[in-house]
Amino acid sequence: MLAAVAGVLLVLVCAGVYFYFNQGLPSAEALRNYALPQVTKVRCADGSVCAEYFLPQGRRTVVNIEHLPPHVRNAFLAAEDADFYKHAGLDFFGMTRAAVKNLIPGSRKSGASTLTQQVVKNMLLTPERSLSRKIREWILTPRVEQALTKDQILSLYINQVYYGQGRSGIEEAALYYFGKHAEKLSLGEAAVLAGTVQSPNRINPERNIVKAKQRQRYVLGQMAAHGFAPQAEVDKELEKPIVLAPRPPPEQGLYYAEEIRRTLVARYGEEAVLSGGLRVDIAMEPKLQAVADDSVRKGLEAVDRRQGYRGPVGTIDLARFERLKPLLARQVEEAGRRQKEGASVADLTSLAQTEEPPPAVAGAPVAPTPTEEAEDATLSPDEKLAQGVALAPLVEGLRVAGVVTQVDDTTKKARVDLVGRMAEIPFASVTWARQKGKSAPTKMSQVMKPGDIVRVRVLRVTPAPALLDATLDQVPLVQGGLVVIRPSDRHVVALVGGYDFARSPYNRATQARRQPGSSFKPFIYGAALGSGRFTPITTVNDAPEAIRDPYTGKTWKPQNYDRTFEGPMTLRTALTKSKNTVSVRIIEAITPVAAIDFANRAGIRSPLPENLTLALGTGEVSMIEAANAYATLQSNGRYAEPLLLLKVTNAQGKVLEEHQPAFEEKLPPAVAYLTTSLMRSVVEEGTARAVTELHRPAAGKTGTANESRDTWFSGYTADWVASAWVGFDDHSPLGGSETGGRAPLPIWLEFMRAAHEGLPAREFEVPPGVVQVRIDPATGLLAGNSVPGRLESFLEGTQPTAEAPPPGHASETDFFLQEGSRGL
Numbered sequence: 001m002l003a004a005v006a007g008v009l010l011v012l013v014c015a016g017v018y019f020y021f022n023q024g025l026p027s028a029e030a031l032r033n034y035a036l037p038q039v040t041k042v043r044c045a046d047g048s049v050c051a052e053y054f055l056p057q058g059r060r061t062v063v064n065i066e067h068l069p070p071h072v073r074n075a076f077l078a079a080e081d082a083d084f085y086k087h088a089g090l091d092f093f094g095m096t097r098a099a100v101k102n103l104i105p106g107s108r109k110s111g112a113s114t115l116t117q118q119v120v121k122n123m124l125l126t127p128e129r130s131l132s133r134k135i136r137e138w139i140l141t142p143r144v145e146q147a148l149t150k151d152q153i154l155s156l157y158i159n160q161v162y163y164g165q166g167r168s169g170i171e172e173a174a175l176y177y178f179g180k181h182a183e184k185l186s187l188g189e190a191a192v193l194a195g196t197v198q199s200p201n202r203i204n205p206e207r208n209i210v211k212a213k214q215r216q217r218y219v220l221g222q223m224a225a226h227g228f229a230p231q232a233e234v235d236k237e238l239e240k241p242i243v244l245a246p247r248p249p250p251e252q253g254l255y256y257a258e259e260i261r262r263t264l265v266a267r268y269g270e271e272a273v274l275s276g277g278l279r280v281d282i283a284m285e286p287k288l289q290a291v292a293d294d295s296v297r298k299g300l301e302a303v304d305r306r307q308g309y310r311g312p313v314g315t316i317d318l319a320r321f322e323r324l325k326p327l328l329a330r331q332v333e334e335a336g337r338r339q340k341e342g343a344s345v346a347d348l349t350s351l352a353q354t355e356e357p358p359p360a361v362a363g364a365p366v367a368p369t370p371t372e373e374a375e376d377a378t379l380s381p382d383e384k385l386a387q388g389v390a391l392a393p394l395v396e397g398l399r400v401a402g403v404v405t406q407v408d409d410t411t412k413k414a415r416v417d418l419v420g421r422m423a424e425i426p427f428a429s430v431t432w433a434r435q436k437g438k439s440a441p442t443k444m445s446q447v448m449k450p451g452d453i454v455r456v457r458v459l460r461v462t463p464a465p466a467l468l469d470a471t472l473d474q475v476p477l478v479q480g481g482l483v484v485i486r487p488s489d490r491h492v493v494a495l496v497g498g499y500d501f502a503r504s505p506y507n508r509a510t511q512a513r514r515q516p517g518s519s520f521k522p523f524i525y526g527a528a529l530g531s532g533r534f535t536p537i538t539t540v541n542d543a544p545e546a547i548r549d550p551y552t553g554k555t556w557k558p559q560n561y562d563r564t565f566e567g568p569m570t571l572r573t574a575l576t577k578s579k580n581t582v583s584v585r586i587i588e589a590i591t592p593v594a595a596i597d598f599a600n601r602a603g604i605r606s607p608l609p610e611n612l613t614l615a616l617g618t619g620e621v622s623m624i625e626a627a628n629a630y631a632t633l634q635s636n637g638r639y640a641e642p643l644l645l646l647k648v649t650n651a652q653g654k655v656l657e658e659h660q661p662a663f664e665e666k667l668p669p670a671v672a673y674l675t676t677s678l679m680r681s682v683v684e685e686g687t688a689r690a691v692t693e694l695h696r697p698a699a700g701k702t703g704t705a706n707e708s709r710d711t712w713f714s715g716y717t718a719d720w721v722a723s724a725w726v727g728f729d730d731h732s733p734l735g736g737s738e739t740g741g742r743a744p745l746p747i748w749l750e751f752m753r754a755a756h757e758g759l760p761a762r763e764f765e766v767p768p769g770v771v772q773v774r775i776d777p778a779t780g781l782l783a784g785n786s787v788p789g790r791l792e793s794f795l796e797g798t799q800p801t802a803e804a805p806p807p808g809h810a811s812e813t814d815f816f817l818q819e820g821s822r823g824l
Helices: 002-022 028-033 070-080 092-103 115-123 131-147 150-160 170-178 187-196 209-225 231-238 254-268 270-275 286-307 318-334 370-377 381-387 517-530 571-576 580-590 592-602 612-616 623-634 669-685 689-694 745-755 812-820
Strands: 040-043 049-053 279-282 344-347 390-393 399-408 413-417 422-426 452-460 468-473 479-486 491-496 539-542 567-570 645-649 655-658 699-704 710-716 721-727 770-775 790-795
Touching: 040 254, 049 254, 070 115, 070 150, 070 187, 070 209, 115 131, 115 150, 150 170, 170 187, 187 209, 187 231, 209 231, 209 318, 254 270, 254 279, 254 491, 254 645, 286 479, 286 491, 286 721, 286 745, 318 344, 318 381, 318 399, 344 399, 422 452, 479 623, 479 745, 517 571, 517 580, 517 592, 517 612, 517 623, 517 669, 517 699, 517 710, 539 571, 539 580, 567 571, 571 580, 571 669, 580 592, 580 612, 592 612, 592 623, 623 669, 623 699, 623 710, 623 721, 669 689, 669 699, 669 770, 669 790, 689 745, 710 745, 721 745
Parallel strands: 040 279, 422 468
Antiparallel strands: 040 049, 279 645, 344 390, 399 413, 399 452, 413 422, 452 468, 479 491, 479 721, 539 567, 645 655, 699 710, 710 721, 770 790
């Protein structure tokens, strides 16, 4: 009787539990048409995939399970659920065994989940570890088994799970670790990936090749034991080393890719971009983008060294480091090596006591698995600290942080431990390391001391155990960027928005507005030429003067950069020497409104101050609009929007948008050409003479804002237009020695040298409406046969008609000419 009552009560309790937890459960039928989140792939101008957008769980490209060979599918069954095709979703024997094991104190917790249960947990429920979630999982699992075929469930599982290093789904994992599509995986490779999902952040073959091999052997053994693979084939794979494909090339143009992502999200929403599998074509040219990235890095590092050394990134007690070192060394020894790579070293940035936490590493775990949580619970604090240290393959140019172990002023050398290898730094390479408020160092101990954690750059990789050749390094605080446009179609072929995207994703090329300084002057001069009141040889007085700005009501005295005044000079000479006083007189004559209109038509969209200070470039503009406005001048007044995004197609192949340049003649061609002509003198004789290294016609203008808070160089050839900027994000002064010709111009020039390799030198196209005559520079009149002259360009109808008198000849008209040449 009591047994019957107990049985009834048990049934009632079970029924109550079922009905309680059944409320609000998602429909298993939803999985029938479930679309797994897929990566959006971005294709560059050369057809290569140069960027991908995905959810935090990682990149994913779905593959059809029918295309996978049997040994790939069977590897997952052997690793996770050998009886998958036999049970109805729940393994009651395994659940009982796990329940008993979980009751044993100190035992590793086990869930005994089938593949179907894991699909339910990952796709219909949450990963929380609780009895209520487990009960819901038990209720839903049979329903999923009824709604889907076994192959469909297995397909969801293989395409959904995480494999470490930012890769979800077997296709992306196969491409990343083995450089091949999932359908091409060998038996051993399939066993590696199947074994990884249990602890993807710890035993993926890149993180720990030793643990990955151990897990692979287990999976292979299970495959043989359950008849999934012949024993002879398994035996062949058991002792083979895991061979990882060469490391994927580093991603180029991260700022460019982020600008595209922001644009797409604004138009289609975050869900569509991160999980909708869009296919996107952009204008970036990877080879040129790589050059642009490298040019900005080198340029900013040069400026940063001139700013001085900020000291070590942190310190550590050497005794503590010696305790940690064996743990770190084991991580280095067990890390997987890619083909064509040597051993790894440790980047000890995370050990710095004074360093802020480093930025998240790509591919870092989204959340630990139950297996990883159980392992974490057994680790000591030192072991956890060691596991947080990043590793990097040892190659020339590698930049990592290490611990200074020896400083010898006698030999003028210091040694830095990178764990696994020791680097040596000679004093001769650190003489730049002057700390703020101190004089230049005279010995190594003034730069570093034992226990300092310093950044180093490996200059030469020597065979172990020889010391590595290295130098002191630091991450610049100064920022900068570069935008490159092909003027013929307005494609933005390269865009760099800062020194390091991982540390600062703020895009200074598109999001920042900074004062262009004198690099804005070409628009002032262009407006003056377009007014018909000025020609390239019109004289304007470079002299000190107190000016009451009628637009602001304030009185001010424009100063030249060099604090000198040279009297009357032509427009060409004034722009070549970047005379501020002349620019102010010009804008006073033509009005700020006329200058703003000219700049707007060229492509400047940012608001500009309607006062005389505009002559000095006090308005704030972005790099991309500055570059495109210069492209309008280069193209003889033809304007078109700069193109980054070219085409967007959805996952079904439907074209959502497509873009081509739409040119309009916004400026008179002859006026734009004359402006280019003036800027050629800046390159050939003025503040940008370094550009002559290109050995081809070029035009451009440097810009240095007040106190060198912003430095610019914008310029072009017949093939490329580019704008470079250098400054601090907080608008701090760079220092009086930093100008547009010293800070950003080397970035521009480094890029242009590489971009023009193999291209013939070409002249700028001369449009109708321009006449070129030989003039006497002394008088501005036509140079006769007896007067040496130079070629000058004019708007048709504004060229001089009188001929200069022979040398030594004087006439009454000379006095009137001299009086008139005093100019404005």
